[in-house]
Amino acid sequence: MxxxxxxxxxxxxxxxxxxxxxxxxxxxxxxxxxxxxxxQTAKYLIKTVSKTSxxxxxxxxxxxxxxxxxxxxxxxxxxxxxxxxxxxLKELGRCLQFMSFYLTKSAAENLxxxxxxxxxxxxxxxxxxxxxxxxxxxxxxxFIYDSFLHAISDASADASGHIGMDGIRFNLTNLCLLYGLKxxxxxxxxxxxxGIVTSDDLPIIRMAIDKLxxxxxxxxxxxxxxxxxxxxxxxxxxxxxxxDIYQHYMKAIVDSxxxxxxxxxxxxxxxxxxxxxxxxxx
Numbered sequence: 392m393x394x395x396x397x398x399x400x401x402x403x404x405x406x407x408x409x410x411x412x413x414x415x416x417x418x419x420x421x422x423x424x425x426x427x428x429x430x431q432t433a434k435y436l437i438k439t440v441s442k443t444s445x446x447x448x449x450x451x452x453x454x455x456x457x458x459x460x461x462x463x464x465x466x467x468x469x470x471x472x473x474x475x476x477x478x479x480l481k482e483l484g485r486c487l488q489f490m491s492f493y494l495t496k497s498a499a500e501n502l503x504x505x506x507x508x509x510x511x512x513x514x515x516x517x518x519x520x521x522x523x524x525x526x527x528x529x530x531x532x533x534f535i536y537d538s539f540l541h542a543i544s545d546a547s548a549d550a551s552g553h554i555g556m557d558g559i560r561f562n563l564t565n566l567c568l569l570y571g572l573k574x575x576x577x578x579x580x581x582x583x584x585x586g587i588v589t590s591d592d593l594p595i596i597r598m599a600i601d602k603l604x605x606x607x608x609x610x611x612x613x614x615x616x617x618x619x620x621x622x623x624x625x626x627x628x629x630x631x632x633x634x635d636i637y638q639h640y641m642k643a644i645v646d647s648x649x650x651x652x653x654x655x656x657x658x659x660x661x662x663x664x665x666x667x668x669x670x671x672x673x
Contacts (some may be wrong), residue, residue, distance in 0.1 A: 400629060405643040407627030433523040436530055437502065440495045455534050462492035467586030475572070475588075475595045480540055480564065483571040486587050487533045490578070493585040494526040525581060532574055539567050562610045569603040572596055 394401035394408060401408045439456045442448040443463040450457055470489045472478045501522055505515035516523075543563050575582050576596050582588045588596070607614070622631055628639035653660075 397629060400640075405640060405647065406629050407625065407643075408629065411625070411627065429524055429527045430520075432527045432530065433498070436495045436526055437499045437523075440492065440499055443492075456530075458488045458533065458537070459492050459495070462488045465489050465492075471587045475575075475592050476599045478568070478572070478599070480543075480567060483568060484533070484536055484540060486575065486582075487529060487536055487571055489587060490582060490585055491526065491529040491533045494522065494529055494581060498522040498526045525578070529574075529578075532571075536567065536571055539563075539570070543567060558610075562607065562614065565603050565606050566614065569600060569607060572600050572603070576600060 394412065397406070397408060400406050404410070436456070436459075440459055440463075443460050446460060449460040465485070467489070470485050472482045472486065498519055502515055502519045505518060506512055510518070543560065546559070546563070575588065576593070579588060579593060579596075583590070616632065620630075625631075628636055628643055631639060
């Protein structure tokens with residue numbers, strides 16, 4: 392996202408962004424941790440969803456999977472919002488929780504069907520990984536969204552009447568809505584299959600996302616600064632807290648140990664530059 396929004400600067404080594412991208416790639420692909428965690432979570436969800444028909448087996452309300460017992464009692468008609476353009480935080484949260492339950496139950500039924508057809512448990516599991524990954528995705532999404540929602544409520548209660556609290560609440564609410572609606576748009580096929588959206592809802596969802604983006608854009612810098620990531624960690628002149636970009640960008644270039652001309656410069660780039668100079672009227 393950073394590289395896309397920064398244009399050509401994002402591809403310059405002096406901006407620091409390529410290094411950040413390289414570090415991020417190592418963290419997410421180096422040891423395959425995400426794949427392992429997804430499968431471990433999927434196994435837990437499959438075991439959990441098989442117990443949701445018995446309320447006596449429900450865990451404490453503080454549990455990350457307690458919502459599955461509630462969602463097992465819902466229908467797509469009871470969850471589907473009347474208007475996605477005016478959806479509330481609570482309504483959107485119910486949609487995400489219902490999707491988590493629906494996808495987990497569907498994956499469990501698909502897995503059981505493959506085993507019943509004579510496939511080994513291992514082969515059946517591997518063939519169901521896409522469905523299982525989607526179920527885990529929505530479970531994680533529901534957990535993050537619910538945590539975000541509670542944080543907004545707690546902050547509102549603790550800082551009631553404080554100067555600027557209404558603006559903070561407004562921006563965080565929009566950010567939370569954008570987070571949930573964007574995931575519904577990204578997984579529209581699965582949500583449509585579950586029955587919580589129809590083709591008529593898609594233009595409304597997209598319009599709501601566009602509207603939220605316009606509102607959030609006004610406070611984008613403040614929202615990013617709220618993470619308080621120090622300049623030393625970012626190590627990028629484009630992301631400096633004081634906004635003094637070009638002076639430090641030039642300093643990064645001057646201080647660079649690499650002063651060699653690229654091997655393709657004389658043959659490929661220099662002739663074009665000289666040609667443009669001769670044609671320029673400036």
